Amino acid sequence: MLSEMLAKLKIPKQQRIFVNRTLNFEDIKVVGFDMDHTLALYKRETFEELAFVETLKKFIAAGYPQELAQLRFKHDFVIRGLLVDRARGNVLRVDAHKYVKDAYHGYRRLSKEERYQLYNQQSFPVEECLSIDTLFALSEVQLFVEIVEFMHQHPGAIAKSFQQVYDDIRLYIDLSHKDNSIKAKVLAHPERYLKKDKHLASSLLRQIDAGKSLFLLTNSTYAYTNQVMTWVFEGTNEGFSSWHDYWSYIITDAGKPNFFGGAAPFQGLDRSGQVVEVTVDQLQQGGIYQGGNAGLFETQSGFRGDEILYVGDHIYGDIIHPKGILNWRTMLIVEELEEELPKLAKLKLELSRIYEHIHQREELDEKLQRLRSKIGANFRQSEKAKTRGDHLKAEQLLGENAKLNEAFSGLRQELNTLDETIKILIDHRAKRVHPVWGELMKVGLEASRFAQQVNSYACIYSSRVSNLRYYSPFKKFLSYHENLPIDS
Ligand SMILES: [Mg+2]
Secondary structure, X not given: OHHHHHHHHHOOHHHOOEEOOOEEHXXXXXXXXXXXXXXXXXXXXXXXXXXXXXXXXXXXXXXXXXXXXXXXXXXXXXXXXXXXXXXXXXXXXXEOOOOEEEEEEOOEEOOHHHHHHHHHOOOOOHHHOEEOOOHHHHHHHXXXXXXXXXXXXXXXXXXXXXXXXXXXXXXXXXXXXXXXXXXXXXXXXXXXXXXXXXXXXXXXXXXXXXXXXXXXXXXXXXXXXXXXXXXXXXXXXXXXXXXXXXOOEEEEOOOOOHHHHOOOOEEEEOOOXXXXXXXXXXXXXXXXXXXXXXXXXXXXXXXXXXXXXXXXXXXXXXXXXXXXXXOOEEEEEOXXXXXXXXXXXXXXXXXXXXXXXXXXXXXXXXXXHHHHHHHHHHHHHHHHHHHXXXXXHHHHHHHHHHHHHHHHHHHHHHHHHHHHHHHHHHHHHHHHHOOOOOOOOEEOOEEEHHHHHHHHXXXXXXXXXXXXXXXOOOOEEOOOOXXXXXXX
16 A cells, blocks of 8 residues: 555555546556557647648638638637537536536637526436547537637528538538548658657557557558558557557447447458458467457457456546446546646645635624524524513513624625635635646536536546556556545
């Protein structure tokens, strides 16, 4: 325990692995990895801007106003974890209880009353909204925000509903991915769009040396995967001459999430990407494949669901499905933690000030409650005194109450001021984490819907794959917070 605590002290918090559900690495025989935003980390600002610009071009070519060409990508507005109400053109921040805590229409913040009328009056069907649970979606939602803002500034300029606009954005962003207008630019200048992690290869080697098999499972095509992985591993390879050699199986074009419940066959490829086996009968160690399904993978690789750990960045596509359908263990990559946790660490003092004020508020509330009881008791006694004709006593009690009421108002005033201060402190702290939305994992001091999903679906989570290097490949990750509020 002590050695574990000491080890933890040495690992910077933003590089730790966090545990939701106890996971014993000793039981894990094979570790699978998604590629995009998991093994291959994108430089968010340039990559999202590229997707934004390419989609916008197609959008205007399809007949949307030419003025939209002036829109510029802003990287600091949309974050993962938000919901998009496509029907109303709003972007929402929701807590774990589906309560809408913040909402924007374009760049206009909705008032508390507007939020109440639209969402909080009755339980709001969160399912109707689109959830931003992958970094890939940031650019399309950012474009949506810009166009909603444009529609607000230029009424009538776009004769479509918000929902139709969103559907069009989806259509053109998909097209930009499919027709290679994004990929070709990434591959032409990978250094502009991709990050190199010098610890990636050695982190994977640690798992291999511990006797575990690795596989790659991505929705990207083999051609793209091959070029991206070549660049990512170039110069960082410690053990192998090619990125191919790390993997027992390479599965591309997998079509997740359907891969996890589907029945598509595997096709065998050679290293140049040519199909060499139209329907694979038996997966081979070191093989390259496209398509396929998880059931077939389990039977042919010989690994059981609970021996497989899958590492990905997409809550829905990489985490909910394998865990829900197949009982695979899961690790979620939450890249944002790398930036957010150091910011939160710097704001520790602010947090303790907030809790101090909350504590003061509780004490004040307690005082108010005692006064309230005293006033009530005095009043009842004075009524009784009146009934038995003791008017002097009644007068005396009511006189005392007048003084108590005055004290009560004073304290009530103090409480209101304190509430205001707490609100300002919480707001101020949140804005220093993210200028619009605050923390990714929390809204105010409570869990966000994103945090709730991370907690309920991912067994463990961390900011990047190479953080695995800090831990033994046989470590038992224990969940300490399976505790209930009654335990604390
Ligand atoms: Mg991914």
